[in-house]
Amino acid sequence: MAEHYDAIVIGCGPGGSFFAKTAAKKGMNVAVLDKKKDLGSPVRCGEGIATQWDASYGLPLNAKSIAMRIDAALAIAPNGKSFRMAGAGAVVERKIFDKFLAIDAARAGAHILPKTLVTDLVRENGKIAGVKAKRFGEEVEFRAPLVVSAEGMENTIARKAGMKVQHTLYDTDVCYEYEMANVPCEPVIELYFGNRISSRGYAWIFPKAKDVANVGIGVGGETGADPKALLDAFIRERPERFKKAEVIEVKGGDISVGASSERLVGDNFMVIGTAAHMVDPIHGGGMGLAIIAGKIAAEVVAEAHERKDYSRDALVRYEKEWHAGEGAAMLKRLKLRKAMEGLSDDDLNFIFENMDGNDAAKLMDGDFKSVVAKLLLKRPSLLKVVKSLM
Amino acid sequence: MTHRVDKSKCFYCGGCVSLCPVMALVLVETNVVCDESKCTKCGICVKGCPARAIKVE
Numbered sequence: 001m002a003e004h005y006d007a008i009v010i011g012c013g014p015g016g017s018f019f020a021k022t023a024a025k026k027g028m029n030v031a032v033l034d035k036k037k038d039l040g041s042p043v044r045c046g047e048g049i050a051t052q053w054d055a056s057y058g059l060p061l062n063a064k065s066i067a068m069r070i071d072a073a074l075a076i077a078p079n080g081k082s083f084r085m086a087g088a089g090a091v092v093e094r095k096i097f098d099k100f101l102a103i104d105a106a107r108a109g110a111h112i113l114p115k116t117l118v119t120d121l122v123r124e125n126g127k128i129a130g131v132k133a134k135r136f137g138e139e140v141e142f143r144a145p146l147v148v149s150a151e152g153m154e155n156t157i158a159r160k161a162g163m164k165v166q167h168t169l170y171d172t173d174v175c176y177e178y179e180m181a182n183v184p185c186e187p188v189i190e191l192y193f194g195n196r197i198s199s200r201g202y203a204w205i206f207p208k209a210k211d212v213a214n215v216g217i218g219v220g221g222e223t224g225a226d227p228k229a230l231l232d233a234f235i236r237e238r239p240e241r242f243k244k245a246e247v248i249e250v251k252g253g254d255i256s257v258g259a260s261s262e263r264l265v266g267d268n269f270m271v272i273g274t275a276a277h278m279v280d281p282i283h284g285g286g287m288g289l290a291i292i293a294g295k296i297a298a299e300v301v302a303e304a305h306e307r308k309d310y311s312r313d314a315l316v317r318y319e320k321e322w323h324a325g326e327g328a329a330m331l332k333r334l335k336l337r338k339a340m341e342g343l344s345d346d347d348l349n350f351i352f353e354n355m356d357g358n359d360a361a362k363l364m365d366g367d368f369k370s371v372v373a374k375l376l377l378k379r380p381s382l383l384k385v386v387k388s389l390m
Numbered sequence: 391m392t393h394r395v396d397k398s399k400c401f402y403c404g405g406c407v408s409l410c411p412v413m414a415l416v417l418v419e420t421n422v423v424c425d426e427s428k429c430t431k432c433g434i435c436v437k438g439c440p441a442r443a444i445k446v447e
Contacts, residue, residue: 169434174438
């Protein structure tokens with residue numbers, strides 16, 4: 001027996017839940033299938049999210065889901081010099097935040113189905129018409145005219161649907177993280193750059209209380225470096241900060257650091273969030289982007305649903321809106337990431353010493369020219385590395 | 391030649407599944423299952439494993 005819905009979402013992370021909530025509010029019958037028995041676990045990230053959200057999103061960022069509120073990010077050069085970028089954010093408890101998002105989707109009328117592993121697509125007359133899944137030892141078929149991949153990194157079903165979303169080592173950072181107690185923290189996110197710390201990645205300290213933090217590191221996948229060895233070295237080299245530190249939890253995972261995939265929509269199929277590489281190439285944040293994508297996609301789907309047309313043509317406005325907005329911004333930050341890969345520690349020290357938070361905000365917005373010109377005036381030898389930003 | 395996952399190291403994060411170019415890997419709760427008939431022993435999963443839990447030999 002098959003179960004019938006208007007849309008099936010694979011993956012109950014922030015993107016999948018937010019899509020389901022938005023589509024259900026518009027009257028659609030949506031099911032969210034997740035392979036795990038408990039949502040939000042295992043945690044694979046630093047748990048940081050910006051909090052300057054439009055109130056219409058109604059995100060469950062509250063005293064229970066937020067571990068600590070943040071008011072700035074500190075970028076730290078190899079020589080220890082730093083600059084501060086103001087910005088409101090939070091470090092959340094993913095296990096709580098993800099569950100609250102799923103509860104919000106359920107309250108809006110969506111069906112949440114944990115412990116349901118999607119194994120393949122169902123096709124009918126050559127068209128995608130649902131998915132096959134295993135639930136509590138039983139094979140179940142879920143039928144819908146639209147399947148949405150919110151699968152995260154493991155985007156196997158999207159690949160089976162013919163979407164070009166394969167992750168590569170070059171565009172992946174391999175991450176290792178400890179949640180540690182007895183680490184003194186301010187309400188700021190700390191990002192440590194430098195080739196010695198991590199080749200093409202960075203180390204981070206994200207506070208979850210005044211003496212608890214996620215301490216992690218990401219390293220470029222193609223380097224083959226062991227992220228645990230790099231993280232242990234990072235901690236060892238800071239004995240003052242970590243002398244009383246105790247590991248409370250061990251986390252890890254791979255994250256996409258390329259820009260978003262070009263094609264996000266096919267006939268009867270859409271991809272949102274990390275499954276479509278919607279992760280910031282500079283800071284590796286993906287929760288906010290997945291939620292934004294989920295909202296745009298659901299609004300487009302609701303219109304297509306009224307006309308009962310789930311063709312690529314009917315859904316493509318999501319892809320276009322994404323690439324005109326967040327997608328374009330990500331492409332600029334990918335350029336920035338690629339330029340940073342070519343910098344020596346000495347160059348990084350020089351750049352950090354000659355930059356402030358305003359300059360950094362300009363770079364993150366893709367407004368490279370004035371900052372790059374200022375740096376080149378003082379150190380012309382940077383030209384070969386940063387010319388792609390000119 | 392086989393694809394082995396050391397369960398005492400594995401985080402079941404699914405990183406290997408996401409990087410496998412031939413979709414030979416599936417993560418089922420805490421088990422990474424490899425379809426040996428698809429696996430080409432390319433070693434990408436070995437490099438991409440944050441926990442260094444995979445050996446292809």
